[in-house]
Structures are given as structure tokens and as C-alpha cells.
Amino acid sequence: MTFGPEIRWDLYQKLGSPQIKTLDDYLTVLKQMQQLSPKSDSGKPTYGFSLWSDWDGSGSMNVGSITALYGYGTGDGFNKADLILTKADEAKWQGLLDDDGYYLKGVKFFFDANKMGLLDPDSLTQKFSDVSNKYKDGQILFAQFPWVSSNYNTTEHTSAGKGFAFVPFGDEKMSSVGFKPQGGTWYWSIGAKTKYPERVMQFLNWLYTPEGVMVSSYGPKGLIWDIKDGKPTLTDFGYKAITNSVNMPDEYGGGLYKDGVNQINNATISKSMINPETGEPYDYTMWTSYLNHNPDPVTKSWRDAMGALTVRDYVVKNNQVAVAPEYSSSEAPAEQPADIKQKNSEVGKVIKEYSWKLMFAKDDNEFNSLKQQLITKAKGLGYDDVVKWQVDKYEKTVGAALKK
Structure with a gap:
């Protein structure tokens, strides 16, 4: 919203x-x-x-x-x-x-x-x-x-x-x-002097795949996030990493989690789009598992009073949103x-x-x-x-x- x-x-x-x-x-x-x-x-x-x-x-x-x-x-x-x-x-x-x-x-x-x-x-x-x-x-x-x-x-x-x-x-x-199906006005380009443009193209293509969006956004599957019963969820370590930015295990290079996240100031597809492999958005804050994970007192009280899980759910259910x-x-x-x-x-x-x-x-x-x-x-x-x-x-x- x-x-x-x-x-x-x-x-x-x-x-x-x-x-x-x-x-x-x-x-x-x-x-x-x-x-x-x-x-x-x-x-x-x-x-x-x-x-x-x-x-x-x-x-x-x-x-x-x-x-x-x-x-x-x-x-x-x-x-x-x-x-x-x-x-x-x-x-x-x-x-x-x-x-x-x-x-x-x-x-x-x-x-x-x-x-x-x-x-x-x-x-x-x-x-x-x-x-x-x-x-x-x-x-x-x-x-x-x-x-x-x-x-x-x-x-x-x-x-x-x-x-x-x-x-x-x-x-x-x-x-x-x-959504803008035809895309936005930010672009990706390959430099004219790139030695292996086909490898750059492979990387760009991967960034647009479900795996590429998930890994480039959050980090390694199995460590930060995983799939349980077909649905995405943050691991225990993932919750700590995303909220407190803990140190990564040595086998992943060590260092703070926040220092290893994607620093590219551009996006591929909108994270609020549905991941076809999970049926849920790419945005972890919109995952059912995340929404139901120890909600704080304010969130829990609001949900109980409003009868909705999220603001989006509420405005759609009550016909209080005008989508252009x-x-x-x-x-x-x-x-x-x-x-x-x-x-x-x-x-x-x-x-x-x-x-x-x-x-x-x-x-x-x-x-x-x-x-x-x-x-x-x-x-x-x-x-x-x-x-x-x-x-x-x-x-x-x-x-x-x-x-x-």
C-alpha cells in the first residue's frame, strides 16, 4: 500500500x-x-x-x-x-x-x-x-x-x-x-567492451528466474530461506539475519549478512508478484509463514480488531481500494x-x-x-x-x- x-x-x-x-x-x-x-x-x-x-x-x-x-x-x-x-x-x-x-x-x-x-x-x-x-x-x-x-x-x-x-x-x-507488464524505465545494459557478453546475458537471465529473484534478494536457500510443504519460509537463522544482520557461517564467506546482500541499485520483477513455484509473492514480508511468525502486539491487536491478515486483505475485502x-x-x-x-x-x-x-x-x-x-x-x-x-x-x- x-x-x-x-x-x-x-x-x-x-x-x-x-x-x-x-x-x-x-x-x-x-x-x-x-x-x-x-x-x-x-x-x-x-x-x-x-x-x-x-x-x-x-x-x-x-x-x-x-x-x-x-x-x-x-x-x-x-x-x-x-x-x-x-x-x-x-x-x-x-x-x-x-x-x-x-x-x-x-x-x-x-x-x-x-x-x-x-x-x-x-x-x-x-x-x-x-x-x-x-x-x-x-x-x-x-x-x-x-x-x-x-x-x-x-x-x-x-x-x-x-x-x-x-x-x-x-x-x-x-x-x-x-503492475506494469511491459516493465519500467530503469534498464540493464551490457558494456560494449564486455569480454563474455553471453555470460553476462546468462546472469541477467538468471536474475529474472524464480531462483534468481529469491537468491539474489535473500541469500542461499537452506540457510536464509527454504520451502516447507511447497511454501516459502525463513529459517531460524534467516529471521535473525534479516532482523539483526548476524555473521554468516564460514563456509559462506563469513562477514555480516547485511554486507553480503544484493547492492545492485536496480530491480528485475516486482517482488510482490507471485512466484510460480510457491504460489506466494517473492516478498518475504508477504509470505503467510512470515505474517504468522510471532506477530508483535500491535499487529496482532490490529488483525483481531479488523478481521484481516494485512492492509491489502482488508481494503480488497471491503472494496476500499481503487486500482489504476x-x-x-x-x-x-x-x-x-x-x-x-x-x-x-x-x-x-x-x-x-x-x-x-x-x-x-x-x-x-x-x-x-x-x-x-x-x-x-x-x-x-x-x-x-x-x-x-x-x-x-x-x-x-x-x-x-x-x-x-
């Missing part, structure tokens, strides 16, 4: 796990959680949200993560330059500045959070690295992304029953990207004309600037005034022209494919 939302499960349970029907319901719950835990591990004040701007494009990337909870996103990523949101699994779109659209709803959500003292004031100036450290310290109670909450969900915390877990709201439909099917075309992506490109850039800067001003507006009157300024400025710079161009391209390509 790319998106959340995840909240501090231990605090949520202490509140009696109140029902969260709408996005705005998180604000009430988070305020109560903040009152339960006003200080972090190091004694700093806690907040519901902590944002960062160094990944922004046209608008705020963090606001974009909120639109994704309704199944909407920008065509080329939340930190890029589209001025329209598109539905993952339906031929629908919204302009970023649509009054009833999810982008402005996300901006208003963080504005309301700030009024309640839930938005970290450092959000205006900090970078992602600062936010990561705050999660580690327990300063933040809500996570837009599961990979952010992992900073807090250490073995030390989860074994003590403290940690983040997925808690969706009633009408959530999380956006998710489907892979779209491909034999035509090259359309290049924006110079005038549209110029307007897109200028409008994007204004939307980004005003998104932050709106989130930190001092009251409702200032929020409404700034919102009107944003719309007036953006439209004056050609917002409608850019949206029209992007919608036209969308409806002829991805939108047309989704309608079929």
Missing part, C-alpha cells in the same frame, strides 16, 4: 476505537490522542500532522496524499506538474481548484487541523528528513504513508504495544497503481506547447504558494480571502487553458481506455 491513513493504534484503542466515518472525523480523534499523549519520547510536543515541502510540485504533495484516499491523483505523481486529478479506476477528473474537488478539501482539512493545534508549525520550513526524525521520536500521530510510520514502528516500540496501524474512514477508496490499470500507448507522450508549458509552470507555483498560506491562515475569514486570491491569480495566469489542454489529452488516452 502506498497510502494510509495510519494512526497510533495504541492511543486509538485507549480511546475505545471510535468510529471514523469521514476524513474530518480524524481531527476529533487525533485531538483526543494528543491529549492522551501530549509529549514525545524525548519530551517534545506531539502533533497530529507534520508536513514537508521539499517534494512539492504544482501544489502540496501532502495535500495530494489526501486526494489519493478518495482514489484521485495527478497523472505523473503528486510532486509533479499536472493541474488535474484523475480517478484511478474510472474516467473521471477534477481541476485542482474545483470548489468541490478533493485538492481544496485536503487544503481545508489541514487548515482545520492547524486551528485545532494539530498541525506541526515547522511544516512550513522543514524537510522530509526532519519529519522522519519526528516520527522516530513519537511526535506525530497520523501518517499519510505507511513507509513514513515505519520510522516509529521499531521492534522496541511494537513489542511494547506501541505503533501505527491502518485505520480507514468510512468512504475511503485508496488509490493504488497496478496500466495504460500504454504506441504514441509518444504529448509535449505541452510552449505557451501551455509556461502557464502550467506559473500557475503551479501560485497553487503551491497559496496552498501553504491557506493551511496556516489565522482564521476562516483569512482562509476564504486567500482562497479567492488564489483562484483569481491562477485563472489570470492561464489556469483554465492548462486544464483544458490536459483534460483533452487525458480524455483521448487514459480516459478513453478506462471507458472501454
